[in-house]
Amino acid sequence: MNRSELQQFIFQEIANIAPEIEPDMVDIDEDLREELDIDSMDFMILTVALGKRLGISIPDTDHHLLNSINNLLNYLDNKLQE
Amino acid sequence: MPSFGADMDSGLLQEWLVKQGDPVSKGDIVAVIETHKGAIDMEVFQSGTVRALLVEPGTRVKVGMPIADIDDGASAPASGASASEPAPQHTSDKTAVSTPALQRSQDRVKASPLARRLAENAAIPLQDLQGSGPDGAIIAVDVNAAIAGSDPGAAVPKPPDRSAMRQAIDAAMTRSNREIPHYYLATTIDLQAASQWLAAFNLEQEPDQQLLITVLLHKAVAVALRDNPEFNGFYIENHFQPSPDIHLATAISLRGGGLITPAIRYADQLTLPEMMDKMRDLTLRVRRGGLRSSEMSDAGITVSGMGERGVETVFGVIYPPQVAIIGLGKPELRPWVIDNTVQARLLVNISLAADHRVSDGRQGAKLLRSINKLLQQPECL
Numbered sequence: 001m002n003r004s005e006l007q008q009f010i011f012q013e014i015a016n017i018a019p020e021i022e023p024d025m026v027d028i029d030e031d032l033r034e035e036l037d038i039d040s041m042d043f044m045i046l047t048v049a050l051g052k053r054l055g056i057s058i059p060d061t062d063h064h065l066l067n068s069i070n071n072l073l074n075y076l077d078n079k080l081q082e
Numbered sequence: 083m084p085s086f087g088a089d090m091d092s093g094l095l096q097e098w099l100v101k102q103g104d105p106v107s108k109g110d111i112v113a114v115i116e117t118h119k120g121a122i123d124m125e126v127f128q129s130g131t132v133r134a135l136l137v138e139p140g141t142r143v144k145v146g147m148p149i150a151d152i153d154d155g156a157s158a159p160a161s162g163a164s165a166s167e168p169a170p171q172h173t174s175d176k177t178a179v180s181t182p183a184l185q186r187s188q189d190r191v192k193a194s195p196l197a198r199r200l201a202e203n204a205a206i207p208l209q210d211l212q213g214s215g216p217d218g219a220i221i222a223v224d225v226n227a228a229i230a231g232s233d234p235g236a237a238v239p240k241p242p243d244r245s246a247m248r249q250a251i252d253a254a255m256t257r258s259n260r261e262i263p264h265y266y267l268a269t270t271i272d273l274q275a276a277s278q279w280l281a282a283f284n285l286e287q288e289p290d291q292q293l294l295i296t297v298l299l300h301k302a303v304a305v306a307l308r309d310n311p312e313f314n315g316f317y318i319e320n321h322f323q324p325s326p327d328i329h330l331a332t333a334i335s336l337r338g339g340g341l342i343t344p345a346i347r348y349a350d351q352l353t354l355p356e357m358m359d360k361m362r363d364l365t366l367r368v369r370r371g372g373l374r375s376s377e378m379s380d381a382g383i384t385v386s387g388m389g390e391r392g393v394e395t396v397f398g399v400i401y402p403p404q405v406a407i408i409g410l411g412k413p414e415l416r417p418w419v420i421d422n423t424v425q426a427r428l429l430v431n432i433s434l435a436a437d438h439r440v441s442d443g444r445q446g447a448k449l450l451r452s453i454n455k456l457l458q459q460p461e462c463l
Contacts, residue, residue, distance in 0.1 A: 033390075041294060047289065
């Protein structure tokens with residue numbers, strides 16, 4: 001899976017917790033929770049949904065690595081190549 | 083039209099999910115009501131047969147006005163019970179019933195709360211729109227596209243400058259500060275034991291079974307209320323009615339402002355994983371729609387946790403007719419003295435704003451001490 005497909009997946013799952021978000025308006029290098037205005041419960045829902053969809057495990061001990069959409073992309077990309 | 087909270091004075095009947103002649107059981111979802119808190123699934127409060135639907139979709143109805151006649155088998159047809167709670171002044175004619183066919187809609191229109199608000203403001207029926215959100219849900223951009231014409235590219239976001247939700251919060255909070263003599267207490271609680279227990283618990287779990295620390299805090303509040311009933315209930319007509327059950331309203335913020343406080347029902351009886359599921363479920367339904375009327379009306383206390391992006395201390399405003407609100411600060415590593423040495427510990431500041439007509443500071447301090455004690459034994463939660 002290439003990065004743009006992965007990014008599409010991420011925005012599809014973001015749409016479940018933040019239906020009003022328009023992908024074009026999001027800065028993928030900014031703090032993810034601030035940028036999407038989501039709380040820790042939303043974030044948990046997002047990571048669980050992505051993990052299930054991609055067949056990988058994203059434990060809460062890794063959550064600090066996922067502080068921007070870009071870093072989330074890198075993390076998922078690495079996990080998928082493991 | 084039932085009330086889904088003290089700050090609601092009317093609701094817009096969006097859609098009937100039953101038709102004349104349908105049998106209904108108490109708790110069935112019979113209608114979708116658009117309120118300042120978004121679209122709420124209305125549960126019927128008695129069992130019986132729908133004798134007549136009195137209000138057409140698209141009509142705004144005052145709280146207390148009947149919207150349907152339910153034949154419960156006991157009352158005579160002429161004085162049939164209404165599907166709304168007490169109907170003080172039902173003098174309106176029932177011509178609305180003669181509408182040809184109120185179709186049963188098997189699939190309610192899925193739409194985000196913002197989209198519903200925008201569509202109502204622009205008087206665009208949601209049924210006429212194509213949704214581009216998850217599961218075909220209608221989202222703001224679809225409504226804006228319809229407002230701007232057919233070209234989504236021409237969509238202009240048009241947020242209402244002073245939404246119905248803002249006005250409702252205004253009314254409830256103004257009433258609160260005018261009528262309720264608040265007193266405020268706060269205490270700092272050491273969360274080290276709770277967070278260590280949580281880390282060990284989560285290590286053993288699949289990601290979708292992991293818990294958040296806020297779940298432990300909510301559970302501790304719920305259990306502590308068992309021995310402190312003067313903080314859980316309603317102040318109505320100059321006296322306090324304790325709530326027989328512990329239903330915690332949990333404040334969930336909306337993007338772009340406003341908040342919704344659905345209830346975690348029987349919160350003290352839920353296991354931690356059950357409470358996590360419930361909070362996850364409520365968060366999703368606040369975002370996507372599908373909150374039920376019973377979740378909107380019967381909580382005896384509110385917990386406002388601003389989470390990891392929050393502040394050190396929350397100074398709450400009581401949501402009438404409740405008599406207390408618990409504020410959860412942001413858990414942070416801070417210096418703390420243990421055995422005469424300074425250590426870095428995960429601390430949280432928990433506050434209480436309570437109604438002085440019902441309780442005093444001593445009782446409030448006891449409630450906060452109970453919460454603290456429970457959080458020192460997380461394995462017992």
